[in-house]
Amino acid sequence: MxxxxxxxxxxxxxxxxxxxxxxxxxxxxxxxxxxxxxxxxxxxxxxxxxxxxxxxxxxxxxxxxxxxxxxxxxxxxxxxxxxxxxxxxxxxxxxxxxxxxxxxxxxxxxxxxxxxTGKPTVPAIVETGPGCFRVSLKDIQQNGSGLTSKQVLQPLLMGNYYQVEVLCSHIPPWLEAEWESGRLDCKSERLDNGVKLVIRKQRCG
CATH class of the missing domain: 3.30.420.130 (Dinitrogenase iron-molybdenum cofactor biosynthesis domain)
Known part of the structure:
Protein backbone atom coordinates (compact mmCIF):
# COMPACT_ATOMS: atom_id res chain seq x y z
CA MET A 1 0.00 0.00 0.00
CA THR A 117 -10.68 -10.96 4.30
CA GLY A 118 -14.11 -9.43 4.78
CA LYS A 119 -16.06 -6.33 5.67
CA PRO A 120 -15.74 -4.98 9.22
CA THR A 121 -18.68 -5.55 11.52
CA VAL A 122 -20.69 -2.39 12.11
CA PRO A 123 -21.52 -1.90 15.82
CA ALA A 124 -25.20 -2.46 16.59
CA ILE A 125 -27.17 0.66 17.47
CA VAL A 126 -29.87 -0.35 19.97
CA GLU A 127 -32.96 1.80 20.47
CA THR A 128 -33.67 1.74 24.20
CA GLY A 129 -36.72 4.02 24.04
CA PRO A 130 -38.30 6.74 21.88
CA GLY A 131 -35.36 8.74 20.49
CA CYS A 132 -32.91 7.01 22.86
CA PHE A 133 -30.06 4.86 21.56
CA ARG A 134 -27.09 2.87 22.86
CA VAL A 135 -23.97 1.88 20.92
CA SER A 136 -20.61 0.38 21.90
CA LEU A 137 -17.47 1.59 20.13
CA LYS A 138 -15.11 -0.67 22.08
CA ASP A 139 -14.65 -3.30 19.38
CA ILE A 140 -13.72 -0.86 16.63
CA GLN A 141 -11.45 1.11 18.99
CA GLN A 142 -9.59 -1.98 20.18
CA ASN A 143 -9.47 -4.09 17.02
CA GLY A 144 -8.66 -1.58 14.27
CA SER A 145 -11.61 -2.80 12.16
CA GLY A 146 -11.28 -0.09 9.52
CA LEU A 147 -14.37 1.73 10.76
CA THR A 148 -13.99 4.99 12.66
CA SER A 149 -16.04 6.24 15.59
CA LYS A 150 -17.13 9.19 13.46
CA GLN A 151 -18.43 6.90 10.70
CA VAL A 152 -20.58 5.11 13.29
CA LEU A 153 -21.80 8.07 15.35
CA GLN A 154 -22.08 11.02 12.97
CA PRO A 155 -25.11 9.73 10.99
CA LEU A 156 -26.88 9.09 14.30
CA LEU A 157 -26.03 12.52 15.75
CA MET A 158 -27.16 14.26 12.56
CA GLY A 159 -30.54 12.53 12.78
CA ASN A 160 -33.51 12.74 15.12
CA TYR A 161 -32.52 11.66 18.61
CA TYR A 162 -33.09 12.66 22.23
CA GLN A 163 -30.25 10.78 23.90
CA VAL A 164 -27.35 8.58 22.75
CA GLU A 165 -25.42 6.46 25.23
CA VAL A 166 -21.95 5.58 23.97
CA LEU A 167 -19.72 2.92 25.55
CA CYS A 168 -16.08 3.34 24.57
CA SER A 169 -12.53 2.52 25.61
CA HIS A 170 -11.73 6.25 25.42
CA ILE A 171 -13.59 9.34 24.24
CA PRO A 172 -12.77 9.91 20.53
CA PRO A 173 -10.80 13.18 20.05
CA TRP A 174 -13.30 14.57 17.52
CA LEU A 175 -16.19 13.93 19.95
CA GLU A 176 -14.28 15.53 22.81
CA ALA A 177 -13.68 18.60 20.62
CA GLU A 178 -17.39 18.85 19.80
CA TRP A 179 -18.17 18.58 23.52
CA GLU A 180 -15.63 21.21 24.59
CA SER A 181 -16.86 23.64 21.93
CA GLY A 182 -20.42 23.36 23.23
CA ARG A 183 -21.79 21.81 20.04
CA LEU A 184 -22.78 18.67 21.97
CA ASP A 185 -24.36 18.30 25.42
CA CYS A 186 -22.40 15.44 26.99
CA LYS A 187 -21.79 13.81 30.33
CA SER A 188 -19.17 11.13 30.94
CA GLU A 189 -18.82 8.40 33.54
CA ARG A 190 -15.65 6.39 34.13
CA LEU A 191 -16.28 2.64 34.17
CA ASP A 192 -13.98 -0.21 35.20
CA ASN A 193 -13.42 -1.13 31.55
CA GLY A 194 -13.82 2.19 29.77
CA VAL A 195 -16.07 5.23 29.59
CA LYS A 196 -19.82 5.76 29.29
CA LEU A 197 -20.72 8.95 27.45
CA VAL A 198 -24.28 10.27 27.40
CA ILE A 199 -25.07 12.72 24.59
CA ARG A 200 -28.31 14.66 24.72
CA LYS A 201 -29.95 16.72 21.99
CA GLN A 202 -29.16 20.42 22.26
CA ARG A 203 -32.30 22.41 22.99
CA CYS A 204 -33.17 25.24 20.62
CA GLY A 205 -33.52 28.79 21.87
Whole structure:
Protein backbone atom coordinates (compact mmCIF):
# COMPACT_ATOMS: atom_id res chain seq x y z
CA MET A 1 0.00 0.00 0.00
CA UNK A 2 1.06 3.63 -0.51
CA UNK A 3 2.94 5.03 2.44
CA UNK A 4 1.84 8.65 2.05
CA UNK A 5 -0.04 10.47 4.81
CA UNK A 6 -1.35 14.03 4.45
CA UNK A 7 -1.39 16.16 7.61
CA UNK A 8 -2.91 19.62 8.06
CA UNK A 9 -0.46 21.67 10.12
CA UNK A 10 -0.79 25.10 11.75
CA UNK A 11 1.85 27.76 12.23
CA UNK A 12 3.32 26.08 15.34
CA UNK A 13 4.12 22.79 13.61
CA UNK A 14 1.26 20.83 15.18
CA UNK A 15 -2.01 19.66 13.68
CA UNK A 16 -4.72 22.28 13.25
CA UNK A 17 -8.41 22.37 12.44
CA UNK A 18 -9.25 22.76 8.76
CA UNK A 19 -11.14 25.90 9.79
CA UNK A 20 -7.78 27.55 10.62
CA UNK A 21 -5.07 28.78 8.22
CA UNK A 22 -2.22 26.32 7.71
CA UNK A 23 -0.72 23.98 5.17
CA UNK A 24 -1.34 20.46 3.94
CA UNK A 25 1.86 18.44 4.20
CA UNK A 26 2.39 15.04 2.55
CA UNK A 27 4.69 12.77 4.54
CA UNK A 28 6.18 9.72 2.83
CA UNK A 29 7.77 6.75 4.57
CA UNK A 30 10.96 5.73 2.78
CA UNK A 31 13.75 3.47 4.03
CA UNK A 32 12.23 3.35 7.50
CA UNK A 33 11.95 7.13 7.91
CA UNK A 34 9.23 9.70 7.40
CA UNK A 35 10.18 12.46 5.00
CA UNK A 36 8.35 15.58 3.82
CA UNK A 37 7.31 14.91 0.23
CA UNK A 38 5.32 18.07 -0.56
CA UNK A 39 3.32 20.86 1.06
CA UNK A 40 0.61 23.31 0.04
CA UNK A 41 -0.69 26.38 1.96
CA UNK A 42 -4.43 26.24 2.65
CA UNK A 43 -6.89 28.68 4.21
CA UNK A 44 -10.58 27.90 4.04
CA UNK A 45 -12.62 30.66 2.40
CA UNK A 46 -16.34 30.46 3.14
CA UNK A 47 -17.29 33.72 1.36
CA UNK A 48 -18.48 31.77 -1.70
CA UNK A 49 -20.66 29.45 0.34
CA UNK A 50 -20.75 25.66 0.18
CA UNK A 51 -19.97 25.60 -3.54
CA UNK A 52 -16.79 27.55 -2.91
CA UNK A 53 -15.74 25.25 -0.08
CA UNK A 54 -16.29 22.23 -2.33
CA UNK A 55 -14.14 23.80 -5.06
CA UNK A 56 -11.34 24.45 -2.57
CA UNK A 57 -11.46 20.87 -1.33
CA UNK A 58 -11.58 19.52 -4.89
CA UNK A 59 -8.33 21.40 -5.61
CA UNK A 60 -6.70 19.92 -2.51
CA UNK A 61 -7.90 16.40 -3.35
CA UNK A 62 -6.54 16.69 -6.89
CA UNK A 63 -3.21 17.95 -5.53
CA UNK A 64 -3.01 15.00 -3.10
CA UNK A 65 -3.04 12.55 -6.00
CA UNK A 66 -3.05 8.94 -4.78
CA UNK A 67 -2.72 9.86 -1.08
CA UNK A 68 -5.95 8.92 0.68
CA UNK A 69 -5.05 9.26 4.37
CA UNK A 70 -5.77 12.69 5.86
CA UNK A 71 -4.98 13.89 9.39
CA UNK A 72 -6.05 17.12 11.12
CA UNK A 73 -6.83 18.23 14.64
CA UNK A 74 -10.56 18.32 13.78
CA UNK A 75 -12.53 17.67 10.58
CA UNK A 76 -16.26 18.33 10.79
CA UNK A 77 -19.39 18.91 8.73
CA UNK A 78 -19.06 19.46 4.99
CA UNK A 79 -15.26 19.11 5.15
CA UNK A 80 -15.53 15.62 6.63
CA UNK A 81 -18.30 14.61 4.21
CA UNK A 82 -16.38 15.71 1.11
CA UNK A 83 -13.19 13.90 2.15
CA UNK A 84 -15.09 10.75 3.12
CA UNK A 85 -17.01 10.68 -0.18
CA UNK A 86 -13.69 10.87 -2.04
CA UNK A 87 -12.41 7.76 -0.31
CA UNK A 88 -10.22 9.30 2.39
CA UNK A 89 -9.40 7.63 5.66
CA UNK A 90 -9.75 10.53 8.11
CA UNK A 91 -7.87 10.77 11.40
CA UNK A 92 -8.04 13.38 14.14
CA UNK A 93 -4.95 13.93 16.26
CA UNK A 94 -3.53 16.77 18.31
CA UNK A 95 0.24 17.15 18.23
CA UNK A 96 3.19 16.90 15.89
CA UNK A 97 3.29 14.40 12.99
CA UNK A 98 6.25 12.50 14.47
CA UNK A 99 4.00 11.52 17.38
CA UNK A 100 1.39 9.68 15.31
CA UNK A 101 2.49 8.94 11.72
CA UNK A 102 3.82 5.46 12.51
CA UNK A 103 0.72 4.56 14.53
CA UNK A 104 -1.61 5.60 11.70
CA UNK A 105 0.40 3.64 9.14
CA UNK A 106 0.18 0.46 11.24
CA UNK A 107 -3.58 0.89 11.73
CA UNK A 108 -4.13 1.56 8.01
CA UNK A 109 -2.20 -1.59 7.09
CA UNK A 110 -4.20 -3.66 9.58
CA UNK A 111 -7.46 -2.26 8.18
CA UNK A 112 -6.32 -3.00 4.61
CA UNK A 113 -5.57 -6.62 5.50
CA UNK A 114 -8.92 -7.01 7.21
CA UNK A 115 -10.78 -5.54 4.23
CA UNK A 116 -9.21 -8.25 2.07
CA THR A 117 -10.68 -10.96 4.30
CA GLY A 118 -14.11 -9.43 4.78
CA LYS A 119 -16.06 -6.33 5.67
CA PRO A 120 -15.74 -4.98 9.22
CA THR A 121 -18.68 -5.55 11.52
CA VAL A 122 -20.69 -2.39 12.11
CA PRO A 123 -21.52 -1.90 15.82
CA ALA A 124 -25.20 -2.46 16.59
CA ILE A 125 -27.17 0.66 17.47
CA VAL A 126 -29.87 -0.35 19.97
CA GLU A 127 -32.96 1.80 20.47
CA THR A 128 -33.67 1.74 24.20
CA GLY A 129 -36.72 4.02 24.04
CA PRO A 130 -38.30 6.74 21.88
CA GLY A 131 -35.36 8.74 20.49
CA CYS A 132 -32.91 7.01 22.86
CA PHE A 133 -30.06 4.86 21.56
CA ARG A 134 -27.09 2.87 22.86
CA VAL A 135 -23.97 1.88 20.92
CA SER A 136 -20.61 0.38 21.90
CA LEU A 137 -17.47 1.59 20.13
CA LYS A 138 -15.11 -0.67 22.08
CA ASP A 139 -14.65 -3.30 19.38
CA ILE A 140 -13.72 -0.86 16.63
CA GLN A 141 -11.45 1.11 18.99
CA GLN A 142 -9.59 -1.98 20.18
CA ASN A 143 -9.47 -4.09 17.02
CA GLY A 144 -8.66 -1.58 14.27
CA SER A 145 -11.61 -2.80 12.16
CA GLY A 146 -11.28 -0.09 9.52
CA LEU A 147 -14.37 1.73 10.76
CA THR A 148 -13.99 4.99 12.66
CA SER A 149 -16.04 6.24 15.59
CA LYS A 150 -17.13 9.19 13.46
CA GLN A 151 -18.43 6.90 10.70
CA VAL A 152 -20.58 5.11 13.29
CA LEU A 153 -21.80 8.07 15.35
CA GLN A 154 -22.08 11.02 12.97
CA PRO A 155 -25.11 9.73 10.99
CA LEU A 156 -26.88 9.09 14.30
CA LEU A 157 -26.03 12.52 15.75
CA MET A 158 -27.16 14.26 12.56
CA GLY A 159 -30.54 12.53 12.78
CA ASN A 160 -33.51 12.74 15.12
CA TYR A 161 -32.52 11.66 18.61
CA TYR A 162 -33.09 12.66 22.23
CA GLN A 163 -30.25 10.78 23.90
CA VAL A 164 -27.35 8.58 22.75
CA GLU A 165 -25.42 6.46 25.23
CA VAL A 166 -21.95 5.58 23.97
CA LEU A 167 -19.72 2.92 25.55
CA CYS A 168 -16.08 3.34 24.57
CA SER A 169 -12.53 2.52 25.61
CA HIS A 170 -11.73 6.25 25.42
CA ILE A 171 -13.59 9.34 24.24
CA PRO A 172 -12.77 9.91 20.53
CA PRO A 173 -10.80 13.18 20.05
CA TRP A 174 -13.30 14.57 17.52
CA LEU A 175 -16.19 13.93 19.95
CA GLU A 176 -14.28 15.53 22.81
CA ALA A 177 -13.68 18.60 20.62
CA GLU A 178 -17.39 18.85 19.80
CA TRP A 179 -18.17 18.58 23.52
CA GLU A 180 -15.63 21.21 24.59
CA SER A 181 -16.86 23.64 21.93
CA GLY A 182 -20.42 23.36 23.23
CA ARG A 183 -21.79 21.81 20.04
CA LEU A 184 -22.78 18.67 21.97
CA ASP A 185 -24.36 18.30 25.42
CA CYS A 186 -22.40 15.44 26.99
CA LYS A 187 -21.79 13.81 30.33
CA SER A 188 -19.17 11.13 30.94
CA GLU A 189 -18.82 8.40 33.54
CA ARG A 190 -15.65 6.39 34.13
CA LEU A 191 -16.28 2.64 34.17
CA ASP A 192 -13.98 -0.21 35.20
CA ASN A 193 -13.42 -1.13 31.55
CA GLY A 194 -13.82 2.19 29.77
CA VAL A 195 -16.07 5.23 29.59
CA LYS A 196 -19.82 5.76 29.29
CA LEU A 197 -20.72 8.95 27.45
CA VAL A 198 -24.28 10.27 27.40
CA ILE A 199 -25.07 12.72 24.59
CA ARG A 200 -28.31 14.66 24.72
CA LYS A 201 -29.95 16.72 21.99
CA GLN A 202 -29.16 20.42 22.26
CA ARG A 203 -32.30 22.41 22.99
CA CYS A 204 -33.17 25.24 20.62
CA GLY A 205 -33.52 28.79 21.87
Missing amino acids: ARDIAVFIGDKGSTASLEEPGKVVIYRRQQGKWRLADSLPFQLDRTSGMAGVRRQLADIIQWLGQCRVFVAQTVVGLLYKELEQNGFSIWEFSGRPADFLEYILVQEELAARESE
